[in-house]
Amino acid sequence: MVERLAEFVEDGSLDAEFIHVESEHSALSAAMGASLAGVRTFTATSSQGLLYMAEVLTYAAGGRFPIVMINANRSLALPWNIYGDQRDSLSLLDSGWIQAYAENAQEVLDLTLMAFRIAEDTAVRVPFMVNLDGFHLTHTYEVVDVPTKEQIDKILPDYDPGENQIDFENPRSFGFTAGPEWNASFHKAHHEAMLHAWNVIDRAENTFHAVFGRRYSGGVDAYRCDDAEYVLVTLGSVSGLCRQVADSLRESGVKAGVLRLRYLRPFPDEAIRKVLSSAKSVAVLEKDISFGGAGTVFTNVRSIVPAKLNVIGGLGGADISAAQIAGIFESLQAGESGVKWL
Amino acid sequence: MAMSARDLDKREFFFGHKACAGCGGSLAVRIALKVLGERAVSVLPAGCMSAVGFNFPQLAFTNNAFITPFAATASVMTGIEAGLRQRGIDDFQVVGFAGDGGTADIGLQALSGAIDRGDNILYICYDNEAYMNTGIQKSGLTPYGAKTTTTPYKGSRRHKKDMLAIVAANGVDYAASASIGYLEDYIRKIEKAAGITGTKYIHVLAPCPVGWGFKTDETVDIAREAVDVGAWSLREYENGEWKLNREPSRPQDLELYMKRQGRFKIEKQYQEENNYAGE
Numbered sequence: 001m002v003e004r005l006a007e008f009v010e011d012g013s014l015d016a017e018f019i020h021v022e023s024e025h026s027a028l029s030a031a032m033g034a035s036l037a038g039v040r041t042f043t044a045t046s047s048q049g050l051l052y053m054a055e056v057l058t059y060a061a062g063g064r065f066p067i068v069m070i071n072a073n074r075s076l077a078l079p080w081n082i083y084g085d086q087r088d089s090l091s092l093l094d095s096g097w098i099q100a101y102a103e104n105a106q107e108v109l110d111l112t113l114m115a116f117r118i119a120e121d122t123a124v125r126v127p128f129m130v131n132l133d134g135f136h137l138t139h140t141y142e143v144v145d146v147p148t149k150e151q152i153d154k155i156l157p158d159y160d161p162g163e164n165q166i167d168f169e170n171p172r173s174f175g176f177t178a179g180p181e182w183n184a185s186f187h188k189a190h191h192e193a194m195l196h197a198w199n200v201i202d203r204a205e206n207t208f209h210a211v212f213g214r215r216y217s218g219g220v221d222a223y224r225c226d227d228a229e230y231v232l233v234t235l236g237s238v239s240g241l242c243r244q245v246a247d248s249l250r251e252s253g254v255k256a257g258v259l260r261l262r263y264l265r266p267f268p269d270e271a272i273r274k275v276l277s278s279a280k281s282v283a284v285l286e287k288d289i290s291f292g293g294a295g296t297v298f299t300n301v302r303s304i305v306p307a308k309l310n311v312i313g314g315l316g317g318a319d320i321s322a323a324q325i326a327g328i329f330e331s332l333q334a335g336e337s338g339v340k341w342l
Numbered sequence: 343m344a345m346s347a348r349d350l351d352k353r354e355f356f357f358g359h360k361a362c363a364g365c366g367g368s369l370a371v372r373i374a375l376k377v378l379g380e381r382a383v384s385v386l387p388a389g390c391m392s393a394v395g396f397n398f399p400q401l402a403f404t405n406n407a408f409i410t411p412f413a414a415t416a417s418v419m420t421g422i423e424a425g426l427r428q429r430g431i432d433d434f435q436v437v438g439f440a441g442d443g444g445t446a447d448i449g450l451q452a453l454s455g456a457i458d459r460g461d462n463i464l465y466i467c468y469d470n471e472a473y474m475n476t477g478i479q480k481s482g483l484t485p486y487g488a489k490t491t492t493t494p495y496k497g498s499r500r501h502k503k504d505m506l507a508i509v510a511a512n513g514v515d516y517a518a519s520a521s522i523g524y525l526e527d528y529i530r531k532i533e534k535a536a537g538i539t540g541t542k543y544i545h546v547l548a549p550c551p552v553g554w555g556f557k558t559d560e561t562v563d564i565a566r567e568a569v570d571v572g573a574w575s576l577r578e579y580e581n582g583e584w585k586l587n588r589e590p591s592r593p594q595d596l597e598l599y600m601k602r603q604g605r606f607k608i609e610k611q612y613q614e615e616n617n618y619a620g621e
């Protein structure tokens with residue numbers, strides 16, 4: 001990703017400064033400095049690199065810098081593994097960033113474009129992490145509709161840094177200590193900005209639809225959930241296969257549905273409640289485990305609806321098969337509950 | 343034209359902060375900003391100077407200033423410099439004020455990265471020779487024999503890292519050591535650094551009465567004596583050349599310098615082991 005950006009910058013097709021850093025901690029720190037200076041900033045990372053910059057994530061979020069970052073979801077050491085799972089970003093859900101999860105390469109591109117617009121909205125001003133499944137989306141080929149500059153201009157206005165930038169006429173301190181009497185007020189404002197992001201996401205998706213004809217659906221992407229009795233909640237690239245399985249189950253009379261979570265922060269609680277309120281039973285399939293607890297996505301979903309079954313799969317790039325997904329629906333029908341490993 | 347203490351900017355850029363009485367670090371920051379003026383953008387990692395200067399709503403910097411992660415002084419400076427340049431602004435100086443821990447220990451990698459890129463920044467390390475903000479723990483710049491809360495009885499068994507040699511080896515464009523006891527020299531070096539395009543590093547000795555164990559009105563005197571007895575040197579590195587700016591005037595008084603400070607009072611039973619000639 002950054003290699004391609006380096007080409008764009010060097011051949012002059014992108015008017016940007018490319019900063020070579022010695023670490024991910026420095027990458028995000030430099031992005032934060034540049035954002036403070038008043039320019040649009042982007043960086044990308046993955047896995048241990050994301051954890052290495054974890055400290056800076058909270059600085060960037062609390063400092064309200066609208067940085068956009070793509071994270072290739074990959075497994076965490078130990079044991080070492082270079083393939084995909086979602087433990088990296090899910091372990092950092094609380095860092096104050098917007099977190100979206102793409103299903104395919106087109107959505108990665110589309111989300112990234114919208115991410116700038118959403119993060120930079122004056123009422124949001126929160127950094128945005130676009131997550132894509134390592135290997136399945138990063139190391140495979142897909143045909144992608146690449147937008148023209150004119151199209152992008154229609155959905156992404158020129159950068160407006162707002163007040164949060166260095167100003168020599170009106171110098172300020174950016175970032176500071178806030179003791180107990182002030183601390184919560186900053187976090188509350190940040191939290192409210194995240195909640196407000198739903199309106200901005202909605203507007204961005206409407207504009208996006210008008211320009212590109214592709215319609216995205218906010219926090220969740222519900223498939224055959226309206227009358228579904230058994231719903232599988234999941235995220236990322238495995239969702240397509242889950243939908244296929246739901247289709248074939250429907251043919252044999254099982255009322256199956258799939259709910260793909262597109263955003264985890266802000267958390268689409270209302271959308272989840274609405275879609276899942278009539279489901280008989282709900283399972284969550286995720287490439288993550290919070291050791292000694294359950295999957296993080298499951299824990300979040302269960303705070304909204306009484307999801308019973310949590311299936312942990314795809315860790316370290318393990319394949320998830322159609323038969324295994326069908327098995328999850330069977331487990332739901334059999335009334336199984338708890339944490340189950342594929 | 344060379345600036346002297348007399349024609350420093352009358353305006354204050356760092357005041358109303360919560361530093362202890364007699365704090366050497368706050369003097370280093372205050373003077374540097376008077377030299378650099380209102381176009382300076384200050385970058386401060388975790389450490390005493392950020393802790394005392396950024397207490398919302400009591401904010402002590404009157405220029406643009408930003409608090410950074412402990413390890414990230416240099417990389418944040420890089421980003422600011424690149425961002426301002428991208429906006430077409432060119433008359434500014436990004437200046438970092440990082441402690442010894444923030445420089446020689448956790449921030450060394452980012453500093454090396456910035457030097458490697460040749461970023462146009464001025465990095466100032468105010469060296470109080472320990473992690474003061476968190477309670478006087480030993481850093482890589484704590485001198486041999488100095489007691490800290492993590493070298494509680496015998497004092498540090500290691501000598502200070504030579505930061506100037508380190509940044510020189512990394513290929514820095516300009517490096518200098520200074521002391522708040524020799525203000526004219528410090529001022530001259532800041533002014534000189536500000537006139538150089540490239541990565542500049544100034545390492546200023548900034549005694550801390552709390553951590554070193556001396557009276558609050560002795561700070562400048564101790565900082566001066568450190569140079570006079572040869573416990574600290576005023577050096578410059580430029581175009582591959584080293585220059586010693588001042589010969590120690592009374593090297594025989596090193597022991598006196600140490601005796602004035604509580605941190606070098608090593609308990610009797612450890613003195614011999616420490617090869618310490620004190621009482």
Ligand SMILES: Cc1ncc(C[n+]2csc(CCOP(=O)(O)OP(=O)(O)O)c2C)c(N)n1
Binds near residue numbers: 055367389390473481
């Ligand atoms: C990553 C990280 N580790 C630890 C701390 C806690 N911390 C804050 S200031 C400080 C000491 C700073 O020492 P130094 O850089 O020498 O500056 P001084 O306080 O002496 O001015 C420490 C350890 C932190 N803020 N961030």
Ligand code: SF4
Binds near residue numbers: 360361368549551
């Ligand atoms: S502890 Fe030392 S360095 Fe820190 S503010 Fe007090 S005097 Fe200054």
Ligand SMILES: [Mg+2]
Binds near residue numbers: 469472475481
């Ligand atoms: Mg220190």
